[in-house]
Amino acid sequence: MRRKDAHPARLAWLVVGGLVAFMLVLAGCGSSSDSTSGGGDELQKLGKGEGQLNLISWAGYVEPEWVKPFEAETGCKVNNKTGGTSDEMVQLMGTGEYDGVSASGNASARLVAAGDVSPVNVDLVPNYKTIFSDLKDQPYNTFDGVHYGIPHGRGANLLMWNSDDVSPAPDSWDVMLDPKVAAKYKGRISVYDESSYIADAAMYLKFHQPDLGIENPYELNDEQFEAAVDLLKEQRANVGEYWAEAAKQISAFANGDVQVGTTWQYQYFALQGEGEPVAASPASQGFLPKEGATGWSDTWMLSSKAKHPNCMYMWMNYIVSPKANAEVAEFFGEAPAQSLACDQTADKEFCTKYHADNPGFWKRVYYWETPLADCGNGEENCKDYNDWVKAWTAIKG
Amino acid sequence: MATEAVAPKRSAGRKLAGLFQGRPRLQVGALLAAPGAWLVVLYLGSLAVLLITAFWTVDPLSGEVIKGFSLENFDALVNEPVYRTIVWRTVRTAALVTLTDAVIAFPIAFYMAKVASRRGKGILIVAVLMPLWSSYLVKILSWRTMLSEDGVINWALNPIGLHGPGYGLTAVWLVLSYLWLPYMILPIYAGLERIPNSLISASEDLGASPFTTFRRVIFPLAFPAVVAGSIFTFSLSLGDYITPRLVSNSQFIGNTIASSITNDLPFAAALALIPIVVMIVYLSVARKLGAFEHV
Amino acid sequence: MRLSRRAQALLRLAVGVGLAFIYIPLIVIGIYAFNSSKILKWPPPGLTTEWFTKAFESDSAREALLTSLEAGAVATAIAILLGSLASLAVARHRFFGRETISFLVVLPIALPGIVTGVALSNTFTQVLGISLSLFTVIVGHATFCIVVVYNNVVARLRRTSGSFEEASADLGAHTWQTFRFVTFPSMKTALAAGALLAFALSFDEIIVTTFTIGAGEETLPIWIYRNLFRPNQLPIVDAVAVIVIVISIIPVYIAHRLSSEEGGVTGGKGGGGAAEVAEVTAVP
Numbered sequence: 001m002r003r004k005d006a007h008p009a010r011l012a013w014l015v016v017g018g019l020v021a022f023m024l025v026l027a028g029c030g031s032s033s034d035s036t037s038g039g040g041d042e043l044q045k046l047g048k049g050e051g052q053l054n055l056i057s058w059a060g061y062v063e064p065e066w067v068k069p070f071e072a073e074t075g076c077k078v079n080n081k082t083g084g085t086s087d088e089m090v091q092l093m094g095t096g097e098y099d100g101v102s103a104s105g106n107a108s109a110r111l112v113a114a115g116d117v118s119p120v121n122v123d124l125v126p127n128y129k130t131i132f133s134d135l136k137d138q139p140y141n142t143f144d145g146v147h148y149g150i151p152h153g154r155g156a157n158l159l160m161w162n163s164d165d166v167s168p169a170p171d172s173w174d175v176m177l178d179p180k181v182a183a184k185y186k187g188r189i190s191v192y193d194e195s196s197y198i199a200d201a202a203m204y205l206k207f208h209q210p211d212l213g214i215e216n217p218y219e220l221n222d223e224q225f226e227a228a229v230d231l232l233k234e235q236r237a238n239v240g241e242y243w244a245e246a247a248k249q250i251s252a253f254a255n256g257d258v259q260v261g262t263t264w265q266y267q268y269f270a271l272q273g274e275g276e277p278v279a280a281s282p283a284s285q286g287f288l289p290k291e292g293a294t295g296w297s298d299t300w301m302l303s304s305k306a307k308h309p310n311c312m313y314m315w316m317n318y319i320v321s322p323k324a325n326a327e328v329a330e331f332f333g334e335a336p337a338q339s340l341a342c343d344q345t346a347d348k349e350f351c352t353k354y355h356a357d358n359p360g361f362w363k364r365v366y367y368w369e370t371p372l373a374d375c376g377n378g379e380e381n382c383k384d385y386n387d388w389v390k391a392w393t394a395i396k397g
Numbered sequence: 398m399a400t401e402a403v404a405p406k407r408s409a410g411r412k413l414a415g416l417f418q419g420r421p422r423l424q425v426g427a428l429l430a431a432p433g434a435w436l437v438v439l440y441l442g443s444l445a446v447l448l449i450t451a452f453w454t455v456d457p458l459s460g461e462v463i464k465g466f467s468l469e470n471f472d473a474l475v476n477e478p479v480y481r482t483i484v485w486r487t488v489r490t491a492a493l494v495t496l497t498d499a500v501i502a503f504p505i506a507f508y509m510a511k512v513a514s515r516r517g518k519g520i521l522i523v524a525v526l527m528p529l530w531s532s533y534l535v536k537i538l539s540w541r542t543m544l545s546e547d548g549v550i551n552w553a554l555n556p557i558g559l560h561g562p563g564y565g566l567t568a569v570w571l572v573l574s575y576l577w578l579p580y581m582i583l584p585i586y587a588g589l590e591r592i593p594n595s596l597i598s599a600s601e602d603l604g605a606s607p608f609t610t611f612r613r614v615i616f617p618l619a620f621p622a623v624v625a626g627s628i629f630t631f632s633l634s635l636g637d638y639i640t641p642r643l644v645s646n647s648q649f650i651g652n653t654i655a656s657s658i659t660n661d662l663p664f665a666a667a668l669a670l671i672p673i674v675v676m677i678v679y680l681s682v683a684r685k686l687g688a689f690e691h692v
Numbered sequence: 693m694r695l696s697r698r699a700q701a702l703l704r705l706a707v708g709v710g711l712a713f714i715y716i717p718l719i720v721i722g723i724y725a726f727n728s729s730k731i732l733k734w735p736p737p738g739l740t741t742e743w744f745t746k747a748f749e750s751d752s753a754r755e756a757l758l759t760s761l762e763a764g765a766v767a768t769a770i771a772i773l774l775g776s777l778a779s780l781a782v783a784r785h786r787f788f789g790r791e792t793i794s795f796l797v798v799l800p801i802a803l804p805g806i807v808t809g810v811a812l813s814n815t816f817t818q819v820l821g822i823s824l825s826l827f828t829v830i831v832g833h834a835t836f837c838i839v840v841v842y843n844n845v846v847a848r849l850r851r852t853s854g855s856f857e858e859a860s861a862d863l864g865a866h867t868w869q870t871f872r873f874v875t876f877p878s879m880k881t882a883l884a885a886g887a888l889l890a891f892a893l894s895f896d897e898i899i900v901t902t903f904t905i906g907a908g909e910e911t912l913p914i915w916i917y918r919n920l921f922r923p924n925q926l927p928i929v930d931a932v933a934v935i936v937i938v939i940s941i942i943p944v945y946i947a948h949r950l951s952s953e954e955g956g957v958t959g960g961k962g963g964g965g966a967a968e969v970a971e972v973t974a975v976p
Contacts (some may be wrong), residue, residue, distance in 0.1 A: 019434075019437075019438045019442070020437065020438060020441065020442045020445055023438065023442040023443075023445070023446060023815070023819060024442070024445055024446060024449060026819045026820075027446045027449060027450070027815075027818065027819045054907055054908065079907070079908050081907065085659075087656075087659040087660050088659055090460060090659070090660065091460075091658070091659040091660065092907075094460065095817065095823070095824065095907070096823070097823060097824070097906060097907035098907060109458065110458055110459060110460055113456075113458040113459035113460075114459035114460050114461055115459070187563075239646060240564075240646070241564075241646055242646055245921055247920075247921035247922045248921045250921070251732075251921050254732075255545045255546055255547055255548075255732060255733075256545075256546040256547055257545055257546050257563075257564070274730070370458065372458065373457075384457045384458075385457045385458065385660075386455075386457040386661070389657075389660055389661065390473065390477070393479055393648065393653060393656075393657075394477060394479040396646070396648050397479060397482060397647075397648065411866045411868075413868075414866035414867035414868050414869075417867050421785055421787075424781075424785065424867075425781050425785045425787050428777045428778070428780050428781035428785075429777070429778065429781045429793075431773070431774050431777060432774040432775070432777050432778035432781075432838060432842075433778075435774055435834070435835070435838065436778075436796065436797060436800070436835070436838065437796070439812075439815070439831070439835070440799070440800060440808075440811075440812075440835055441796065441799075442815070443811035443812050443814065443815040444799075444807075444811050446811070446814060446815055446818075446819055447807075447810065447811040447814060450814060450818075462818075501710050501713065502710075504703055504706035504707055504710065505706070505707050505710045505711070507703070508703055508704070508706075508707045512695070512700070512703065519948065522948055523944055523945065523948050524711065524714075525714070526944050526947070526948065527937070527940075527941070527944055528714055528715075528718065529892060529944075530892055530896075530936075530937065530940035530943070530944055531718060531721075531933065531936065531937045531940070532896055532912075532913065532916060532933050532936060533896050533898065533913070534898060534913055534916045534917055534920065535721055535916065535929070535930070535933035536717055536718070536721075538721070538920055538929075539717040539718070539720050539721045539724075540717055542720070542724065542732045542734075543717065543720055543734075545732065547732070547733040547734060548732070548733075548734050549720060549734045552734045552735065575713065575714075575717065578710075578713075578714060579714075607695055607696070607699055628802060629801075632801075632802050632803065632804060633804070635804050636803070636804015636805055636806045636807060636899075637804070638806060638899075639898065639899070639917075643920075651804065651806050654806050654807075654810065655806060658810060658903075662814065665810060666810070666814070669806070669807045669810055669811070672803065672804050672806075672807055673803060673807060676802050676803055676804075680795070680798065680802055684795070689794070689795075
């Protein structure tokens with residue numbers, strides 16, 4: 001084949017270049033999505049199930065024991081994706097591929113602001129009536145008086161340790177956060193890998209350095225924030241792992257790679273079930289070290305782009321029905337949202353142990369929240385979510 | 398018996414072929430249309446879009462991308478020292494991995510090319526290719542279990558008083574070197590094979606010791622192949638985030654991109670520009686060193 | 693090459709150590725696949741084959757495997773087509789921007805997977821507004837598969853002379869006939885080897901896949917990653933990995949046979965086919 005210089009190939013390049021430019025223009029003018037903050041109207045009437053349901057949830061929330069009866073009852077086949085962090089859940093909801101999510105307080109506000117979730121008509125969820133009253137109309141599930149979800153349950157982050165390797169049994173977070181005490185377990189400490197952990201440091205400082213004036217560990221001005229960040233930078237030298245998947249932490253404790261860390265009841269039960277020598281702050285202490293603990297109060301929220309909204313409503317009603325809510329609460333190890341669930345738990349003392357009906361207890365638990373610039377006391381100089389995320393990268397180094 | 402030239406039938410295929418005959422530009426155009434569209438428009442276009450996205454920002458509460466021009470992301474990258482640390486750590490590790498792989502690969506490749514029998518060569522090629530077919534994730538997992546407190550490495554070292562490296566940067570270096578080794582062995586083998594044995598014999602006949610022959614004949618001729626292999630080991634190490642995540646706590650460029658993408662896409666895009674720039678520089682250098690003429 | 697006995701011994705030692713380095717982790721996985729305990733202490737307390745049974749029974753593993761096979765097959769098919777077209781253009785013609793193409797075509801492989809994944813994902817969801825699914829995964833995979841096939845075929849085409857095709861044209865064959873009877877046979881084995889390598893890369897790919905896959909789908913690597921830390925599932929993952937390694941002996945062997953065949957028209961030298969091996973490794 002003869003080789004000739006092909007000038008019209010230049011034309012071809014121009015065409016190609018034009019196509020690329022076209023793509024760039026598309027990107028620039030790309031529809032700013034349907035983001036009205038609000039995300040649509042509430043469903044007025046419940047229709048038939050659509051046969052499928054796509055959920056994002058925390059590990060342990062959607063398990064076959066209670067999912068199979070739900071599927072049999074409603075015909076909605078459940079596809080569940082486990083999220084490791086709230087960040088991940090918010091991002092997944094943004095894709096519009098899921099019908100609902102079990103959102104913690106540091107996700108719910110962002111989901112509402114992004115228009116990724118719709119208001120929920122609580123009249124369509126009969127079991128909502130008997131939910132504990134201190135879970136209703138809270139700032140993390142009700143926005144401008146509009147309900148955005150159904151409470152699932154709540155719990156505190158646990159301090160867990162390997163009872164063979166760690167003694168005496170700790171009763172304070174200093175075993176992780178005080179540089180001198182934590183150095184005993186250098187390289188064997190397990191820390192949650194999300195910017196929300198900064199609040200744990202802030203809560204610690206609230207107790208040990210009161211002159212910083214920290215009130216709400218999620219509302220921090222420059223000085224308070226820097227103090228918390230510095231504490232965590234010091235902690236880094238002792239950290240063995242930053243975990244973002246529950247199963248990864250379970251494996252690390254089981255292998256002896258870490259000996260003490262912050263965790264959820266889910267991992268604690270799993271390790272106990274495997275016969276591992278783990279212990280956590282006992283029920284007699286209210287599961288809380290003396291500084292208190294951060295925690296979560298989770299809400300099932302409906303996607304504004306849900307393809308199966310009826311199934312989602314059926315799920316929300318089902319998961320807070322007395323039997324199912326008791327099952328998930330006992331499996332995971334959290335306080336159920338449904339007051340009638342307390343009669344259904346296998347362990348009759350469960351609700352008492354977990355303070356399900358004790359609003360006073362939850363005053364010492366700082367639920368995950370989205371940090372905002374608005375400090376809530378008239379000032380606007382608090383660190384916002386972007387600051388927290390950027391700081392977290394700097395902390396890990 | 399005369400053979401007469403018979404004009405071929407004017408089939409549809411021939412008619413269409415006639416269109417292309419003598420029109421190289423049309424041939425090129427037709428050949429390149431589909432792959433061109435894919436690679437240039439879709440792939441390069443996506444990279445271009447990414448570049449633009451790096452100049453946008455994101456609303457802290459709703460996570461919505463704000464399409465206004467801003468240098469905020471680059472500002473953060475330059476001013477916040479942690480990113481320099483992360484980039485340096487990644488590049489340093491990638492370079493170390495490349496060097497390690499070159500050192501381990503060369504003897505194996507040399508043996509395969511110049512010393513092994515024909516049958517041995519075949520066996521060795523298969524032996525080196527096999528790991529490419531085992532799952533990347535499972536290989537990392539294997540190292541993770543070997544490196545753990547109760548794993549093989551400590552089991553072997555503790556009796557003699559030593560302790561394995563555990564998780565951390567050393568583990569990342571070990572695992573990455575392990576993963577990309579076949580990608581270094583094969584190009585070097587190919588390059589060494591291409592060196593005619595007569596050159597080596599000539600060098601020996603002229604009185605050079607094996608070491609001198611290696612230093613002055615073999616290695617310079619094989620060097621472009623080493624560079625070609627290094628493109629893979631360097632680039633694969635540069636972007637890997639799964640290995641650091643599974644066997645260490647350290648943040649590499651890939652980890653920061655992966656974690657930023659969940660809440661700040663423009664910032665992740667800005668971060669992604671760093672490996673692109675590094676690789677373009679690397680590829681240009683590699684091209685000068687002859688890696689691209691290698692086939 | 694004449695090497696002293698000592699040098700030969702040292703060389704053999706280096707090769708032995710290198711091969712041990714390569715195979716020990718794989719052997720460890722093999723052993724853990726028979727581990728009777730779910731805890732990963734070494735040495736394992738006992739042996740069992742129950743994980744292999746469970747692996748065969750696992751629905752999610754089977755679905756993931758089928759998805760991976762499907763994605764790999766389609767991506768490879770696209771790559772065979774587009775990779776050949778591109779390599780024919782570059783190896784047999786001269787045109788404006790040819791050098792640039794040679795450079796650009798390396799990018800999908802030379803740039804880290806996370807960059808490709810993020811860029812494509814962004815384009816799909818933000819620019820084109822299509823939702824992620826197996827289709828987008830295939831597009832992502834095909835992008836680097838094209839490069840792999842291209843590298844292999846262009847290497848072969850560069851080593852075979854274009855004069856054969858000219859002769860064919862002179863003898864009266866038109867474009868398709870020339871391709872079918874002259875060009876294609878000479879690049880056949882390179883194409884096959886490239887396709888095998890492309891399939892292997894697609895089958896094992898995780899990073900680009902993570903960013904381009906939709907909600908309800910799973911390829912085998914994604915399935916593995918999801919189950920990597922679940923104590924109950926981990927031994928099954930090991931068993932699946934062992935099964936894949938064993939089955940993959942077949943394509944590796946085939947690839948090796950293909951590489952050591954000479955192309956029809958080239959009459960290249962023997963010696964294990966260094967250039968063919970280079971094709972297999974898709975060196976740019």
